[in-house]
Amino acid sequence: MASPDPSLLSLNTATVSKQWTLAQMIEGCARHGIRGIAPWRDKLAEMGVTEAARAIKANGLTVTGVCRGGFFTAKDWLDDNRRAIEEAHALGAHCLVLVVGGLPGGSKDLIRARERVKECISMVLPEARKAGVRLAIEPLHPMQAAERACINTLEQALDICDALGDGIGVAVDVYHVWWDPKLEQQIRRAGKKRIFAYHLCDWLVPTRDLLNDRGMMGDGVIDLPRIRSWVEAAGYAGMHEVEIFSERDWWRRDPDEVLRTCKERFATVT
């Protein structure tokens, strides 16, 4: 199968978050010919949203997403999601990624936690629509159900989308969904209408940490070309965002080397 169009590569700032400021990341993308960026909000706050928007525009980058809204388990979730929507609007982001939060402290009631996520999204969705910001639910790997997100499959996320209507879709991150027996079926179901983002990295064998041991594309066991073929067949024509949390490896490397490797692997193994 043919390589993806190199101009579709986007950098999620988590990938070099320990090494660079957002200003350096924007310059880095420009220097390496990477045409998209997806900033995390801590980096945005450091730089200031107005200045970040200016620099991103000056360098002609597409903002494939803002990470993240959600965490409906937090006390200030409503204000925080409103601010996230404003920031995504200010950057002209393709979507605001929602990491929905896990079990509220002390609770074991996963069913209630999931109902609450749906209720909370339905409360912020009108404001997101008004701002022209699409909300992308990111189903996280089941191993993160307790701590980070109680939405754990594409099927579950799409059921919520179908219940809530327009302006809500999904971020498909291969790391979180590669194992799912219903992946192809649910990507087809999502279609162009619901797939707002596509995230890349790899699943290492062995994986030594539940959160920060993701691999560079090609270093793990995910069949990336196959999943890409499903996403493309579903009509997704957006960018492919590399997001790697890697305490032991990529966060310790020279960030220019990281970006060069992302580009090379994107062209050869995805």
Add this chain to the structure above:
Amino acid sequence: MASPDPSLLSLNTATVSKQWTLAQMIEGCARHGIRGIAPWRDKLAEMGVTEAARAIKANGLTVTGVCRGGFFTAKDWLDDNRRAIEEAHALGAHCLVLVVGGLPGGSKDLIRARERVKECISMVLPEARKAGVRLAIEPLHPMQAAERACINTLEQALDICDALGDGIGVAVDVYHVWWDPKLEQQIRRAGKKRIFAYHLCDWLVPTRDLLNDRGMMGDGVIDLPRIRSWVEAAGYAGMHEVEIFSERDWWRRDPDEVLRTCKERFATVT
């Protein structure tokens, strides 16, 4: 909701595998009034199957399962599964648990790996039926898809069961399935006909290792009474088997303390 019948507690030998021989485990169960046991085959091999069967019978224990068959990725999988069936037969075990294996070395083809599992089970199933040994597919947590089992949801396991007919069912281990949005639905679908075993432990927050950091019932976030209510409502009336892999905690404790704690927690939090 009422506590489970104390006589339904069974000990999976993994729980004290670092401390005791199988002979000690059998005596330990008898001493603590635990009425069921599920031996792993390495322990069985050490003791000898004939002697183990004799001691188990002499102590009046029920064998809730033999761990494990499966691992269809191994070179000698067919002979090994035949031996496992013989051992389960010799012990009069309620089932032989199948941990099906992950991706074959070097492969990224999860779809093919899953097809192969179905083919391999269909090859050993006639022999298992002849021996009167029920095969229980144990869906493992998606975080173990690459290394230990490419069957990762109850829905996926039940699809295989439905395709293969009688004598094949599932082992429902709360650790592997607690996160599943379709858990209640699929337990109902499985019913009495397909649920051959029910395994207990807990999901710790944080979980520090993908394999050997399981918690004692009550120490984690799994809503054990709720899952039990679903399993009972589905018609399952068998034993509840405690299986805890715990490098940092329970494998380091006095095994009599472990068994006492299993009994107490079984009565109070499951």
